[in-house]
Amino acid sequence: MKAITYQGVKDIKISNVHDPKIEKRDDAIIKVTSTAICGSDLHLIHGLVPNMPKDFILGHETMGIVEEVGPEVTKIKKGDRVIVPFPVACGHCWYCEHDQYSLCDNSNPHGEVGGILGYSETYGGYAGGQAEYLRVPYANVGPLKVPDELTDEQVLFLTDVLPTSYWGNLIGGVKKGSTVTVFGCGPIGLMAQKFAWLLGAKRVIAVDYIGYRLEHAKKFNKVETINFEDYDNTGSYIKELTKGGTDVVIDCVGMDGKMTLAEMVETALLLQGGAMSAINMAAQAVRKGGTVALVGVYGMRYNAFPLGDFWSRGITLKMGQCPATAYVEHLLEWIKEGKIDSTDIITHKLRLDQGERAYEVFDRKEDNCIKVVLKP
Known part of the structure; x- marks a missing residue:
């Protein structure tokens, strides 16, 4: 599959990498329909976050269609359209049980903070979603099914921007x-x-x-x-x-x-x-x-x-890091009711294979850029 990968400070590229596979019984595989570049992704490419290996797949604002689920996944099924909040959280440690998903005790062996998709080895080493497919760990915890009548652009930012x-x-x-x-x-x-x-x-x-x-x-x-x-x-x-x-x-x-x-x-x-x-x-x-x-x-x-x-x-x-998973259902209701709309911040829509240019425009703040959405 194609993915946006880190090559070094201020150096990313579109790479052909192996498709993700089910690794644990509660994993899911998502076929990505929309993903976005976050301001905090710039911290990575500017070298401000340690332990970024070469060829690491970036991205933590992702949604798509469930392609495959592990045998212990009950919350979602193949064919569901879901958003994936950025925290990687087990759902059963003390912090998860108290809605502090970003402090999960079990998702990041490398530090106090919980795991984050696409955000370096320091945050768990989980491949990100600026790709054609994404492996979602603990798929009974994070992903949320969204209604078909709402566009990707209306719900994509439930992954990070809205809850944060x-x-x-x-x-x-x-x-x-x-x-x-x-x-x-x-x-x-x-x-x-x-x-x-x-x-x-x-x-x-x-x-x-x-x-x-x-x-x-x-x-x-x-x-x-x-x-x-x-x-x-x-x-x-x-x-x-x-x-x-x-x-x-x-x-x-x-x-x-x-x-x-x-x-x-x-x-x-x-x-x-x-x-x-x-x-x-x-x-x-x-x-x-x-x-x-x-x-x-x-x-x-x-x-x-x-x-x-x-x-x-x-x-x-x-x-701290926002425990986004705790707020996505509530905010989805607000989107349905028309109380909150984030689509005005989208200034650029590009194909995933234009990712290098997308990062350049976003980082340099060219063309009045505020938010870039990428489509595989």
Whole structure:
């Protein structure tokens, strides 16, 4: 089959690889109909995530038709059309039983976090879904059957974008009357803004430095927008603008944000895990006693982390990989009811065999790119 594979830093290619096979009795094989490139996939190709072997198949936002199931699979059957949430989770450890699927104790022998499809050996070594076929481990846990009347584009982002952006609001404590700042106007940030309104926020501020994405946020999400390059200290500006800061700050940027020169050098020397600009801004943009939710991906340890700022202002920090599996059924109902629509973030649809160009456009933010969907 054809698949998008990692060859090295900023080097991917379309490869011919072996089709996946049933390896365990509760596996399933999915024939992929749609898959997407995630902003966190860029962390991989930028070399910010360790233990990426050559020829590793990328991708964790995937849906398709069930082609084959192992003898112990009862939740789905051949011919079902399913979305596959990105966490790989066993479904029966303490964390899975408490809806913390991204912390599964049994799916990743290489670390504390649970397994993730297509996201390096560090996250379990599971081949990803930017391919013609995908092996789904623990197929009684993750995959969710979706109705035929909904298009792939309507439901594909149940795999990651929708649950992650929703969860960011939940852990941030967004509720009726909340004021919210969202850092980042990529796919996760744009949808986090929509969910903030849905959960009752009275004011939502979007922060980025890419003009066309700020315009998209303003047009589709009706938010206030701030270009952080317009201010010497954006966090302090938001604090002043809101008379003390917003109740909640949601960081949808993570380690691949705009780096200072020092961060570039330290990251290259593996002394730092990428950018920390959004965290520094958040430390000032949130009100005293407020909450900062970090849903952008971070790695390693960070120098000059503003712990004293957070401590002195009584800030609550919430963070981690979203346990997406816990929210997909609820969000599917919202899609059916028309309460949430993520199709406006899709700017590019390309064939899977155009994957190299797709990554280039997405990474370089060419042609006003926000989200790329690939079709095998």
